[in-house]
Amino acid sequence: MDTQVAGDVPPSARATARYLYAVCRGLPPGALSSVRGIDGRPVEPVPHEGLVAVVSTVDLATFGEEALRRHLEDLAWLEATARAHDAVVHAVATQAPTAPLRFATICFDDDAVRARLGEWHDALSRALDRVEGCTEWSVKVLAPPEQPAAAGRAAGLSGADYLRLKKAQTERRADVQEHAAAAALAIHEDLARRSRASRRLPAQDPRLSGHQGTMLLNAAYLVPDAEADAFEAALTGLRSDHGDLVLDGRGPWPPYSFAMLDAEP
Incomplete structure (x- = not known):
């Protein structure tokens, strides 16, 4: 503190x-x-x-x-x-x-x-x-926790087949993570275009945020009051478009991230 x-x-x-x-x-x-x-x-x-x-x-x-x-x-x-x-x-x-x-x-x-x-x-x-004439909105995007592979899927496999299975699982996991990261970036760019200013913040520890999963985006957006309803509607649309992710948008708040003395324009 x-x-x-x-x-x-x-x-x-x-x-x-x-x-x-x-x-x-x-x-x-x-x-x-x-x-x-x-x-x-x-x-x-x-x-x-x-x-x-x-x-x-x-x-x-x-x-x-x-x-x-x-x-x-x-x-x-x-x-x-x-x-x-x-x-x-x-x-x-x-x-x-x-x-x-x-x-x-x-x-x-x-x-x-x-x-x-x-x-x-x-x-x-x-x-x-x-x-x-603006307020702040906070948006977090998370990938839900990965579900563990069903036990017994590898039972009876040969060593070579087991290694191929593990490789395929790793590649799928990498593809899912890459897709989620790209989706989070697209969400940020969409919301940033609707804002006067935006800030990407460090991912929060799950013990502090209360969220489960991997935090892909933790950002603040400075939204003109006249655009607040449109911004909130955009959040609803993005949440629907990216149903595989958790999108937590909250506001309006005082502009803590943009009005501190050490904040950059």
Whole structure:
């Protein structure tokens, strides 16, 4: 988990800090009045130079450098806190073009928040330009787990016949894998043409994704809001066209893959 602490620790003992969820622009007045962040605390805007940082107050007893390092090893705490972070980002993204920030981006006060907005201003402006009027869709394509060969098929075969059978099975398996990889590439190219931008991401560990089988494609697509229905219809069509594969498409989401400061256009 990447963490980032913005600002220097002041010499005085400080009990709280400001947690940054996202940066947006054009946020309507009062849009955050009912939004609650980590530990149920109110979420507030900190404007600077046309940008708005969305923040809440957190305790340094939890989010100070050493304390945070310990808490990141607590999976239950990490999951609950990440969900709270994500819920704020989702709430903001329904109101304005939004650039989500990394989990546990901390500033020590609002002056430090404004300093970071000034430092990141150009990169954030480009990110917001890129994602304005768009949401993100996630698509995974998987080949189902291979079924084991029926026991006893090789019973009674001579050594030479058994080797020929194994060779034929290996060749069929290679053909199936090649076909599946080509189909996944075709799916990606089709969806990329329907998107403003796309990203191919590393395949996920099945223990994290919850999917069984070989992940052939893990990608994110930045889809204009006006094209969202057509994109979803395309997913349905592709799922029907490639019934031998598992196509898992989900969205719309805030544009995490396209609005981070380290994202490429």
